[in-house]
Amino acid sequence: MINKKVKSKNNFFWIYVVILAIFLGIFFLKSSFYNPKKIDQDTFFDILSKGEIEKIIVKHREIVHVYLKKEFLPSHGINIIPNDNLNQKFITTEHPLRYEFEIGDLQFFQRKFEEYKKRYNLDAVIDFKNQQEYTITKFFFDYGIFFILLIIFWFFIFRRIGSTGGGAGGQIFNIGKSRARLFDENDNVKITFKDVAGLEGAKEEVQEIVEFLKSPQKYTKLGGKIPKGALLIGPPGTGKTLLAKAVAGEAKVPFFSLSGSDFVEMFVGVGASRVRDLFEKAKEKSPCIIFIDEIDAIGRARGKSSIVGSNDERENTLNQLLTEMDGFGTHTNVIVLAATNRSDILDKALLRPGRFDRTILVDPPELNERREIFRVHLHRLVLSDQIDTDFLARQTPGFSGADIANVCNESALIAARRDRSKIESQDFLDAIDRIIGGLEKKNKIIKPSEKKRIAYHEAGHATISWLLEHAAPLVKVTIVPRGRSLGSAWYLPEERQLTTPEQMKDEICALLAGRSAEEIIFSNVSTGALNDLEKVTKQAQSMVAVFGLNDRIGNITYYDSTGQNEFSFSKPYSEKTAQIIDEEISKIITEQYKRAKSILKNNEKKLSILANELLEKEVLFREDLKKIFGERPFLDDIGEILSKSNKNVRSE
Numbered sequence: 001m002i003n004k005k006v007k008s009k010n011n012f013f014w015i016y017v018v019i020l021a022i023f024l025g026i027f028f029l030k031s032s033f034y035n036p037k038k039i040d041q042d043t044f045f046d047i048l049s050k051g052e053i054e055k056i057i058v059k060h061r062e063i064v065h066v067y068l069k070k071e072f073l074p075s076h077g078i079n080i081i082p083n084d085n086l087n088q089k090f091i092t093t094e095h096p097l098r099y100e101f102e103i104g105d106l107q108f109f110q111r112k113f114e115e116y117k118k119r120y121n122l123d124a125v126i127d128f129k130n131q132q133e134y135t136i137t138k139f140f141f142d143y144g145i146f147f148i149l150l151i152i153f154w155f156f157i158f159r160r161i162g163s164t165g166g167g168a169g170g171q172i173f174n175i176g177k178s179r180a181r182l183f184d185e186n187d188n189v190k191i192t193f194k195d196v197a198g199l200e201g202a203k204e205e206v207q208e209i210v211e212f213l214k215s216p217q218k219y220t221k222l223g224g225k226i227p228k229g230a231l232l233i234g235p236p237g238t239g240k241t242l243l244a245k246a247v248a249g250e251a252k253v254p255f256f257s258l259s260g261s262d263f264v265e266m267f268v269g270v271g272a273s274r275v276r277d278l279f280e281k282a283k284e285k286s287p288c289i290i291f292i293d294e295i296d297a298i299g300r301a302r303g304k305s306s307i308v309g310s311n312d313e314r315e316n317t318l319n320q321l322l323t324e325m326d327g328f329g330t331h332t333n334v335i336v337l338a339a340t341n342r343s344d345i346l347d348k349a350l351l352r353p354g355r356f357d358r359t360i361l362v363d364p365p366e367l368n369e370r371r372e373i374f375r376v377h378l379h380r381l382v383l384s385d386q387i388d389t390d391f392l393a394r395q396t397p398g399f400s401g402a403d404i405a406n407v408c409n410e411s412a413l414i415a416a417r418r419d420r421s422k423i424e425s426q427d428f429l430d431a432i433d434r435i436i437g438g439l440e441k442k443n444k445i446i447k448p449s450e451k452k453r454i455a456y457h458e459a460g461h462a463t464i465s466w467l468l469e470h471a472a473p474l475v476k477v478t479i480v481p482r483g484r485s486l487g488s489a490w491y492l493p494e495e496r497q498l499t500t501p502e503q504m505k506d507e508i509c510a511l512l513a514g515r516s517a518e519e520i521i522f523s524n525v526s527t528g529a530l531n532d533l534e535k536v537t538k539q540a541q542s543m544v545a546v547f548g549l550n551d552r553i554g555n556i557t558y559y560d561s562t563g564q565n566e567f568s569f570s571k572p573y574s575e576k577t578a579q580i581i582d583e584e585i586s587k588i589i590t591e592q593y594k595r596a597k598s599i600l601k602n603n604e605k606k607l608s609i610l611a612n613e614l615l616e617k618e619v620l621f622r623e624d625l626k627k628i629f630g631e632r633p634f635l636d637d638i639g640e641i642l643s644k645s646n647k648n649v650r651s652e
Contacts (some may be wrong), residue, residue: 438483
């Protein structure tokens, strides 16, 4: 069915191309048909003296058109076709108008023309036309062709717009039709709630919406009302659209799916028209569900832009959506399901009860949820017996469901690249490294002096993270370039719900350890700590200005969860407070930098051993640090898992 539609569109396209080519050919043929050749007066009188001219017409007292006799046309390069069936001797393929030239003095030219007629006994005729003549035929050949081409062009454009705008026939009036795709019981939607792992809370609420539509009497008999809408909010890749696909597979009711950008169009009023058309179709299919993905494309808060009238069309579309969701005459079993990762910029009128009655948070998965997500994606892969889903879940803190799916796919590609019959643990670890750090660049040329500095820089990170209580446990450290980094240390951060100032300071200290090691060993620093300094500065800023963890600022936060400050040109604090914030941020960073230098100086010998090991082996694991520093002085619950992983890696 799809192939037939595509073929039909292609046929129409080539028809338009052929029509356009025909009209262009007619236009150029007409141009060559009627455009006479320019000559001078001497040439004209030479032709006239031979008796080859039938008549001349003088226009506007300055331009002379020369018409040749038909029997002399071949000698002037004009093709003729003999015809015995007609009384005419020849049929010309071109108009007999062949030449034109300009004259200066009309009286002088006329006297000379009469002299030539008498001298050579000619029958040529002279005529004068001083007014512009236009017949219907001439007007068509001069200007009609352009109007026809213009009409054909616009017809083609509007037909294309109409065909993409929805509706039958692809006519221009269908531009205001909804672009929503309808899924019903006839469509084979295979995704169900069983395919959605790790989103138990969000899944329960969405499942209840499906139950509302399947058996509304269960809820309405007690006086309750079916919710008008539910809004899925969460970071990218957490499974919002996947939940909607599961609803489409489970609901067994008509399901309209579209994106917020489908309402946006360059023509005025099209967005609102598409909203009306969408809800009209939904009411006809009631009970049903409408899913609008990325609703922030049309749901952005009104009146926040500093430019007056910057996007009235989008606001009109939003107004129509608000009216359709909760206005007069909206007592229908139509539930609107929407998703966004920018809930802070949505209009308050859109979020109020009666429109989106439920707000469902879809957060990044935690440890147990990541384990379940891995199990969903791993059952499609050919795995070795050593794969531990618990270890993989611990190795991917902060990963979304989409990231985990990408890890599984990358591991399969890496294993295939290595000609394995099954996917091993190392393939998963390499896939995680590839996603976090980028592609490994073993062939990158680095000077020995730079490589030594990189080794000490990364050894500094590894040393401090091993010796501080709240620093993230080290997984491995490497000086192999990967992505934009020349070296990297891999950690397994603790998943906390709350963070204390001591924990944040330990993290800052570990980040500053690389530059501290450079200063201790080389007595200067380099630009290699840019990424570390960026993270450190943001961490210190959040301690002072966001979380209220500074004594001088006190229990005050300048964080605005509503997003209003995004459009403000003034800071929410005075210049004096700004100076205090700058001083406290600098103080925190300076203190932790001195602390890192102090710890590294006390362990300078072990730091050098670790750096030399890195220069020799390029990659070191947790077990290597144990040999140099001994057991980590602080207990962590993942040491055994990391040690087990390192043994598996070394065995390969």
